[in-house]
Amino acid sequence: MKHTKISEAVVRRLPIYLQVLKELQHREIQTISSQDLGLKLDLNPAQIRKDLAYFGDFGRKGIGYDVSYLMDKINQILKLDQVINVALVGAGNLGHALCNYNKYSKDNMKIVAVFDAHPSKIGSQINNLSVLPMHELKATVKQLGIRIGIITVPAFEAQNVANLFVEAGVEGILNFAPAILKVPDEVRIHHADFTQELLSLAYYLERERNGNDESNLD
Amino acid sequence: MKHTKISEAVVRRLPIYLQVLKELQHREIQTISSQDLGLKLDLNPAQIRKDLAYFGDFGRKGIGYDVSYLMDKINQILKLDQVINVALVGAGNLGHALCNYNKYSKDNMKIVAVFDAHPSKIGSQINNLSVLPMHELKATVKQLGIRIGIITVPAFEAQNVANLFVEAGVEGILNFAPAILKVPDEVRIHHADFTQELLSLAYYLERERNGNDESNLD
DNA sequence: TAGATTGTTAATCGATTAACAATC
DNA sequence: TAGATTGTTAATCGATTAACAATC
Known part of the structure; x- marks a missing residue:
């Protein structure tokens, strides 16, 4: 078929x-x-x-x-038979976690550049990558043929980072910030917002286990 | 309705x-x-x-x-009008990221206990929570009325942690490990596996941008 | 050969969307 | 009042499942 x-x-x-x-x-x-x-x-x-x-x-x-x-x-089918270079913006704990994870993964997706806006982070090492300043993003993306951008910055900065990635020419974005981002149709965006998973999980809990016996919603 | x-x-x-x-x-x-x-x-x-x-x-x-x-x-509707206590197992970077995020969130879901199997982690502080050893999990869950468990351990340990959570009586589990976990029907499990988001994102990339012009899949 | 299991068509089920009367 | 927008029913669309001929 x-x-x-x-x-x-x-x-x-x-x-x-x-x-x-x-x-x-x-x-x-x-x-x-x-x-x-x-x-x-x-x-x-x-x-x-x-x-x-x-x-x-x-x-x-x-x-x-x-x-x-x-x-x-x-x-x-997933195009994992070719090397796919990935950039990450936001060198916080989550950024670290993703880089580390990536280091041990055996597939062809590799985080090859990490950026952060905060001067104190720039130059620090995340498994043998130096954290780069934001103004180098575009050139680096071009130079390394980076095709996917990962966003691990706070929600209020996420749209800006997305804009930079789009401008630099990435084809896809994976966004971890709890924010709805606008990108052009030709850029694919996926959300990996764990807060949403957590909140929807709460729906399935039993209501009111102890005390506070209010009337129902409806 | x-x-x-x-x-x-x-x-x-x-x-x-x-x-x-x-x-x-x-x-x-x-x-x-x-x-x-x-x-x-x-x-x-x-x-x-x-x-x-x-x-x-x-x-x-x-x-x-x-x-x-x-x-x-x-x-x-999401039951966020009541306090929901959450426990986390796996005090790595991802665990840290979630705890930190949680600290600043304004909703009623709170990570109130963090566990790790590794002796070197036990006793260390993650925003004013001491990392506890695994053998205290069950008692702590009971004592604090913890209803949701978060799993941020490597894939091969995830099922064990899930079993412990189930045994301790949590109602829901949020699993970050890239593993398929079996839990009883009465426990709700959500997956927050970013590797899957990343891999499915790759599908939407253009094929073969440079060189290596193989014939199509089919 | 007999049993197992695919690929695919047809049937079912469920989710999304359109349309509109009710009403602020 | 006229315009806007809900809540809900009916129509459409799409995804899942059942069934089965083909074939290893």
Whole structure:
């Protein structure tokens, strides 16, 4: 099946498949069926087959999917078969955490430059990268062919940083600040705002465990 | 409109509404229409009205929504009108980032205990909380009435930590580790795995900008 | 061969959007 | 009053699931 436009829901599941496949490979399991993948991920096997079939015929009838082969294919689909350079702005704790994480990750996305606006941060080392001042952002992005920008600054500065990234020519932005950012349509923006995950989690808690027995909302 | 079961998609939008409302309140704007909210958030106004109408009649025909009133209502819906105590396991950079962020946030979710397995971390201070050893987790959760657990440990330890949280009786878990965790149905689990956001972002990049002009996937 | 499992079509389910009467 | 905007029903759109022929 070819090039219907792929829905976001499908794309968001691909990294999850990849995660499980990595684990299977680690455990030296050669082959997996959509059935078993579905069990691991709480997903319908038909959905998994359909997701994968958008991109090609990766499985074998009667057998299932070859783990390594499928990993390769999903990596290709996600464009992780090429090196993708990433820049990060905001050398705080979160910025540190991402850089560190990245250091140990085995995929082709690499944070290759870190920026911060605060003079006290500039020049400090985050795993063998020197923190650079903001005015070097544009030139660095061009020079290193950086294609993705990560924003880990406070909310009130996030839009400015996004503007700088757009101006510098990145294709995608991953924003960790709790702010809604406006960018041109051709730049893809993803939000990774954990406060939102936390707040929506609260919805599912039981109400009023102790005392304070107010009437209901409605 | 009352108690149809509310879909997850709706619940996940509530914190976003809250975010915009906060900003409007800050700018001393009293009232907003679904139209204008929709413009700010790139959402269909009908959807916003429908989302809110699941929970009550919060708007006024011909006028719109009162900003403060709607904030109060959404806070109630999300149960943020009560104090919700949170524990965090994993005092690394990411753990630090979350604690710090939390310190400045004005809502009622508070990280009130931090744990780590590593002896060198135990006893160290993260904004006026002492990092506690894992064996105190259960008792502390009970004692402080902790209802949500945050996991910021490496992937291979995440399931163990989740088990401890479940055993201690938390109602919800926010997992930052790139791992699929199994928990009983009665415990709600949300994932905040930025690697997945990053990988799915890569999908939307242009393919092969320089050289290496391979044939297509299919 | 018989059993397993894919890729795909058709059926179902759910979420988004349009439209509009009610009303501020 | 006239204009604006809600809450809600009906229409549309899209995503998930079931079912099954093809085939390893």
